[in-house]
Amino acid sequence: MAAATVDSAISRYLDHLVVERGSAVNTVASYRRDLARYRTFLAERGIGEMAGVQENDVRDFLVALRRGDPERGVPGLADSSVARTLVAARGFHKFCAAEGLTPTDVAHSVRPPKAARRLPKSLPVADVLAILDAAGAGTGPRSLRDAALVELLYSCGARISEVTSLDIDDLDLEHRAVILRGKGGKERLVPVGGPAIAAIEAYLVRGRPALVKKATPAVFLNARGGRLSRQSAWQVLVDAAERAGVDKEVSPHTLRHSFATHLLDGGADVRVVQELLGHSSVTTTQVYTLVTVNTMREVYATAHPRAR
Structure with missing residues (x-):
């Protein structure tokens, strides 16, 4: 060989x-x-x-x-x-x-440096609400899209890639839920708050049809009718934060951390938040506990600032 x-x-x-x-x-x-x-x-x-x-x-x-x-x-x-x-x-x-390409694993004993643990940054509820208001403050189909996008990011604590990869069939507006596909292609069903549902419905009825150029399953579209990219979705959030006068660094991950922090502050069980975020375990040493969708929905409805 x-x-x-x-x-x-x-x-x-x-x-x-x-x-x-x-x-x-x-x-x-x-x-x-x-x-x-x-x-x-x-x-x-x-x-x-x-x-x-x-x-x-x-x-x-x-x-x-x-x-x-x-x-x-x-x-x-x-x-x-x-x-x-x-x-x-x-x-x-x-x-x-x-695979037999080398006789031994020469990297087996090489260990990476331990990174210092940093507390995730989150925003006060008031700042998040200001960003949500700013995202939908304009007129036209793209403003409707931006409002739905940012509302959904915060409502679900979703990663930016999970939201931009959404297809129409992933939305269950009747039951106020959405299917998110996380790392490794793992799917999870996440409840969606009332304001996000209203924003999505407005976008689907009055915004998305104006952006569609040809048949596509994508929920969020760009001005050319294609699927909105992660970079463009990121910029939507940054622009909304700027218009809201939020001078802190804001990213989709900031919104995700804010989602988790606000739920925990509202009394949510850490295991429920773990499920909502799509994490495999609370910590590397803790036994993973399954939480039913109904339990998640109940805790979410009582703890999330934008659930109703």
């Missing part, structure tokens, strides 16, 4: 993530970027075949990520980014060993 090159091994691993693991598009794109960085590092060391990669190369890669390249003006990465990139490299080497 011919020696595996670094390029061919990376291609096989990325194919494995897509075909066999069913990894999300964004996950594969992230791994592709991280492994491209790793490929460049190895190439600069004159290593083009997997047989030439040793444990010290992986360790030196970690050091290089943290140090950056001062001579070229390239800053080092934060520990969280270093850890993410090393996860990609470790997964890659584990795959190569399992």
Whole structure:
């Protein structure tokens, strides 16, 4: 069997993530970027075949990520980014060993740095309400779309990718619920508050038909009639925050953290919030507890500021 090159091994691993693991598009794109960085590092060391990669190369890669390249003006990465990139490299080497592309997993003993734990940032309820009002303050189909988009983000604590990937069939307006597809393609049914339902209905009746150019299942559309991108949806939220006069840094993840914080402040059980957010566990050491959809709906209705 011919020696595996670094390029061919990376291609096989990325194919494995897509075909066999069913990894999300964004996950594969992230791994592709991280492994491209790793490929460049190895190439600069004159290593083009997997047989030439040793444990010290992986360790030196970690050091290089943290140090950056001062001579070229390239800053080092934060520990969280270093850890993410090393996860990609470790997964890659584990795959190569399992597939017989290398005799051993040379990255097995290399551990990522422990990132400092940061408390998630959230906004006061008043700031969120101001952003929601600002999102729907304009006129025309795009204003209706923006209002529905931002209301849904906060109402469900959804990730931006979960909302932009929504199709019409994922909405159950009669039962005030929506199907969200999270990381790894996992689906969850999440209740939707009254203001968000009203905003979505207004958009579907008076906004979306004006944006449609050809048949599409996408809920949120851009001015050309295609599915709204994550970047464009992000900008909708940023613009609404600016119009609302909220001078804090606002992102879809900020709204997601605010959703969770406001629910917990309202008395919601942490396990219910865990389910609503689509997290697999409360902590890595706690046993995961299933919560029925009915229980989630009841807690949501009493705890979320925009449930009614």
